[in-house]
Amino acid sequence: MSADRIVGLVFAAFAAALMAGAKALPAGIGKQPGAGFFPFWIGVAMLLLAAPLILKTSPEKAKEPIRWSRPALVAGLTLVYLLLWGSGWFALRTVVFLALLLRLLGESWRAGLGVSATLTAAVVLAFQYGLRVSLE
Amino acid sequence: MTPDLLVALRAVFELQTLGFLAVGVVLGAIFGALPGLTATMGVAVLTPLTFWVSAEQGLAMLLGIYAGAIPAGGIPAILINVPGTPASIATSWDGYALSQRGQAGLALGLNAWMSLAGQLVSIVFLAVAAFPIATFALSFGPAEYFGLALFGISLMAGVSGKHVLKGLLAGCLGLALATVGLDPMTAYPRFNFGIADFLDGISFVPVMIGLFGLSEVLTQISEGAGRTQTAQADAKLGRTTPTGEEARRIAPAAFTGAAIGTLVGAIPAAGGDVGSVIAWEQTRRLARDKEIYGKGSLEGLSSAVAAANAAIGGAMTTMLTLGIPGDAVSAILIGALLIHGIQPGPLLFQNNRPFVFTLVLLMVLAAVLVFLLGLLGARPLARVLRVPNPWLWAGIVLFGTVGAYALNNAVVDVWAMYVAGVIGFLLRRATVPLGPLVLGLILGPMMEANLRRALILSRGDWTVPLTRPIVLFFLLATVVSLASPFFRRKSA
Amino acid sequence: MFARALLPALLLLAGCSTADGPYPSKEIRLIVQAAPGGTSDTVSRVMASLAEGPLGVPVVCENKPGASGALAFAFTVRRPPDGYTIGHAPVEIATVRSLGFADVGPDDMALICMVSKTPPALVVRTDAPWQSLDELLDAARKDPGGLIFSNSGTGSIWHFNTLLLEQRTGVRFTHLPYGGSSPALVSLLGGHVDAAIAGVGEVVAHVQSGKLRPLAVFDEARSSVFPDTPTTHELGYEFGAPAWSGFFGPKGVPDDRVAKLAGAFKQAFDSEEWKELCLERGMTPVYLDRDAFRTFALEQSDFFAGELPQLLRMER
16 A cells, blocks of 8 residues: 555544544534534545545655664653653653663763753753743 | 934933843843743743833843844754744745755854844834734734635645645644634533643644654654764855845845735734745745745745744734734733833823834844844854754753743643654654644634634624625635646646 | 661651741742733732742742633642642632533632732723613613624633623623633724623723723722723622632641741732732732631632523523
8 A cells, every 4th residue: 555545544534533523512503603613624624635645546656764663762762751751850860861862872871971961951950940940 | 313212212222221132132042942942931931020120121121032032943943943933933944955955054144134134124114104004903803814814724735845635634634633622612622532731722832842843853863864964064054144146036035024924923813923934935926936945945934034023023013002912922021011010002102102212222123133143143053063963852852842841831731742743753754744734733723713703793694704805805815825836737 | 778878868858848847948839820921920920029028938930821720720739738839819710610621619729818809891992882881781682692792711700791791681792702801802992893891900901092991890899990980789780700819729738837828928918019010900909818718719619600501501
């Protein structure tokens, strides 16, 4: 299946869910459109726009190979960091996260720790002390 | 020279006032340049500090932040493809392309020059036509706002590049996401899945940080970008000033941008973000070399930057003449002025003319200061390109995350940033353009709420709004905008 | 060995910040339910800076806007009740539960004190034909639904006052909701609607510049900024729901700490700065101590629980 067809199918599925959700919202009173009016018609528009993508047979172009593993690891590591958001020890957690991230991206431990510490210090100074945002 | 102007000159050219202005400009530049910190936030956070100084000094600092943040927002947009503020989204389209071609210097230089041009042109508009512009802004009822939003949305195709169909789908996705939260008319909760945090909808700035910050990082990693941005590191920064020939070419684009930016900025609830996209697309449509837009067009960059900056003067016009905020920043400025017992509005022009002159002079000075800062800073700033990529990526992820949180002190915003980042990455991989998505997010609420307001006013009659001239103008412009690609193809 | 030494140290650290010792010993967070720049934010920041003196520690404001304040209230009541996290308490603490935004109300809070009240005013453009509330109501009776009122959002306090006016006088308006008072008044100034109800402080500037005319203030006593405008009570309509401002902590804050905070806010309330701010913003300085504020807030909560759902159903 071509990449475009997958994109079209994903958008069409989203559109269908949107229309179903919009139908469940209260209808308008009299001639006035209700809460579901706008989302419903956006869904219709998306379905119409997705149709050519699904139906069209586009020649498969040879694309440069994508390395999925590294972005997936970065996204996963960030996810773990965000799950721990607000659990205390902000500075320590952040240094560890950044150091791991930089190691993953091929930096040496030493350079990674140095950069991590600097960035964390900058964020704590700017946000916690400058803007009085409570980071914990 | 009128005595009022003399009073104003004396107030402005006082060492302390100038000092506050300079501090404001520098702080504003920092707020603007860091993704996750916006001009609105800078002005909001520093407003309380101005309670303890004179009105002129406080205003000097706040105006400095405003004038400094918008141009600085273009810097990360140009250098690392991450807009610093929503107003610099369109700046990244041509700016980053230029920077990748080894012309970062010229892009940064143009950013400084066009910021100056945009701010000055809008101040001239303010000085000569404040009241007509304000009346124009006030004539915007629900139907007119709907027309403006519809026209803005019709630009989706234009900002999609080669992938028009996918761009329109992304635009619809933006419109759909904008419907999350309380229904603007009936306050009925929509698509929030019982989560109170989503009752006010998904906050825009965290989504922007995710779409342009995190997803850019993931994209660069997936493309196997090297440790350094070799192309740029090897290339010289290049000149920072345009040649005379280039300047002549840019001038019309810059003026179009500034004029559009001023008008859009003057309309309450529409600011530099909308203005710069409209300006960029208008300039592109009038241009002969349309293909180069988005790939490093000097005119495209100039128009976008001039419009983003001209929106400042536009917003200030509405604020000063009517006492109505033209955008989020001027809403906070009104609050700050009230604390000093100054009420913006028509009476200000009658009762306190020296203060109006002071304000205009401060805006001019701020524009010049930020211009100088921008030119002087271009070379040192471009060194960012020599920072190893992983360091930059780590910095973007960290500042994006903390910035998203700091916006409303809400964890849900951090998640919005993350999810937008991952989805943005997947969409980029599938060559779905993100510009229309952002346009949909910004304009969706404006379009829906005002369409429904217009229908309440017309008692459900869809034809009544059509009889209003400004609405008709926007509808015609929308039709032209949607039809023009087809005409062009035939003639070509 | 290391762990054995560390544990008491940690306990000591934790103990310092919550239990014994004189209160307050570290900075106090004040959660504001609205975005920076508005009335709630200004009230909180000015009060915080004035209360810092008597308390002897910094009071830092933190904005947590969203869902009419429900997010900030729900967040604050879930913080440890140690008096180091408090919140700004606007009228919405009494309405968000009835609106269904979050299950939080005055009964979940340790109320500290109330410091101001803002009555609503009904305004029209100066070129409008109606010179009094009765003329406007007569016009509405002749043409039910013909007059259009902009408001600051469905379910907001000023929309509620508009609904109340309809219900108590038996007329029918058309409602045009906006996202806040500012755009609602812009719509009135631009001639797109006929009238609006908003806080006295929000309309005062437009009245002074000669663009808007107040027809009535929904209060018992006349407003100091509109001494010539009759009140609804004078006109024989005994209703009106003002906005107000106070402070609260999570339920369970020790009594002596609430008293300490209330004392500091009372000192701030008595200052000249506060009186000036109230005058500028069209607020009435009203001090209610914690018992009086508690009674008042619970009464308001019951009042909205009884009226809001029914009035909104009528609207939807």
